[in-house]
Amino acid sequence: MRNIIEAVPNFSTSNPTVVKAILNELKKIANVYLLDYTYDDYYNRLVVSFVGNENSILQASLKMAAKGIELIDMNQHKGQHPRIGAVDVFPFIPLRHISIETCVRIAKKFGKSLAEKHQVPVYLYGMAAEPERSDLDWIRKGEYEALFEMIRKPERKPDYGPAVPHPTAGATITGARKVMAGFNVNLNTSDLKVAKKIARTLHAKKGGFATVKAMAASVPKKKITQIGMSITNFDQTPLYRVFEVLKLEAARHNVSIMSSEFCGMTPIKSLIDIAAYYLKIDNLSEDRVLEIAIQKAMEKDLQHDQRKSRLGN
């Protein structure tokens, strides 16, 4: 693959049969590769991460989205994560040898095609949208339950498709963004009020870290709560700092951290920042990580051999 794009679609389901059917669509397209998927019943949400090139990612995305629209009924859906549709959000992320602008173009093609084929209203967000329409929270305001009413407002007119929600799939949001870190922290309290207080201290819009969104959710099976976060710029706001402030604020309420997990893939830069902070490491960079350096050496070697074989012809 000359260029690599990641897609991280979020589907409103935690039904294992539906999850399997959606993932199965990926196998039908060449040159796309599943990296990761997670789903759980308290968010009632599936997050998939896969990669492909400019052509294959669009084909695979349309197939997966079609399956989600076919199998998910939003009228039956309950979940703690804000959502407006079966295929709730479908971001495209430039990874290698590709610009964010190209990803914006892919998102627009994806949105247009989805709207035409399935009569699903589609909103653009992030870098694919005008600034005043770019915010995910704003697009999701009122969620699926209020969508029938909200979609009629002139400022909430979808970018593609009818200004009427799909009867079972609601609406879809798509766009392009940079790599971000998704990170969930489990607290040893079932008190959602306390968890919400802690989440607010971290959230950008409440005076927290400028690149962090944080929400609180109940995990009823475990009788605990969870802070779900996305850190859009983990370079500026390293994960260890967010974690330590979360710990401080939790301690204030006599709550402690039970465990954490990345939601989706882990960017290596965030691991480097964590190790460098706690172990006071001066000279840590991506280039000094053995497995990354091997990969770069192999790429050079491949180029060397290709050059040699061209010269041989």
Next chain:
Amino acid sequence: MRNIIEAVPNFSTSNPTVVKAILNELKKIANVYLLDYTYDDYYNRLVVSFVGNENSILQASLKMAAKGIELIDMNQHKGQHPRIGAVDVFPFIPLRHISIETCVRIAKKFGKSLAEKHQVPVYLYGMAAEPERSDLDWIRKGEYEALFEMIRKPERKPDYGPAVPHPTAGATITGARKVMAGFNVNLNTSDLKVAKKIARTLHAKKGGFATVKAMAASVPKKKITQIGMSITNFDQTPLYRVFEVLKLEAARHNVSIMSSEFCGMTPIKSLIDIAAYYLKIDNLSEDRVLEIAIQKAMEKDLQHDQRKSRLGN
């Protein structure tokens, strides 16, 4: 490259001209790639890390070693790291699609060839040697200064070459080993006695961690001391645990940790263990690191395309 072997030679020099000349030898051989090198005047030692395949690594290693033998005079050498020769130790490490046994074979070829070409006595160590002759510390006992006497003892007879040190290059140790982590910690004390006490608490032979070797050195320019460690099995003995115990023992002497650094490459597993410990992350593995997952997807993609082009012929 079908297979990848790493070599991590240690040369007894910190002279920038000599360092440059040694590294320059790598450029003369195709299909080898420099990953990293570090040197400093208090150890007076150069540590290089490079990769190649079964053929290229041997050629490049012989060239580098020849340059080290040519330019380094052990009679002028002072340094705090134990050493017996100009090309002090030359380990080969299996990284991909290659066995430790093949690396042992390469080490033996390297040792035999070096001895024949340069009349340098060569010792095998680690997995390339008989157990009773495998320990680096045992081979280096008395260091270069005592080598003329020690080499005459029957049990210290070299594996290759004459039982007489090379007049300027001393002797060389070679062998095969698995990937290990080299880690140095700087202490805010110039008291070498205290640093040695702390190092002893970590060292395997003194009742410390079974897979850790630790030594103390002065860093006169900065008026501090440094604990230099190698952790041969960083899976069993994760780096954060060694670091936290070091911190505890240092605090006992009212000494604190100023900074740390990896010596050589950083294995990603050690970063994962650090992040998982401090942030209590449950589900962190190499496969979930974005850059590693991309690499694996690209390898699959290359295989897919190669299969397709074979079928097309």
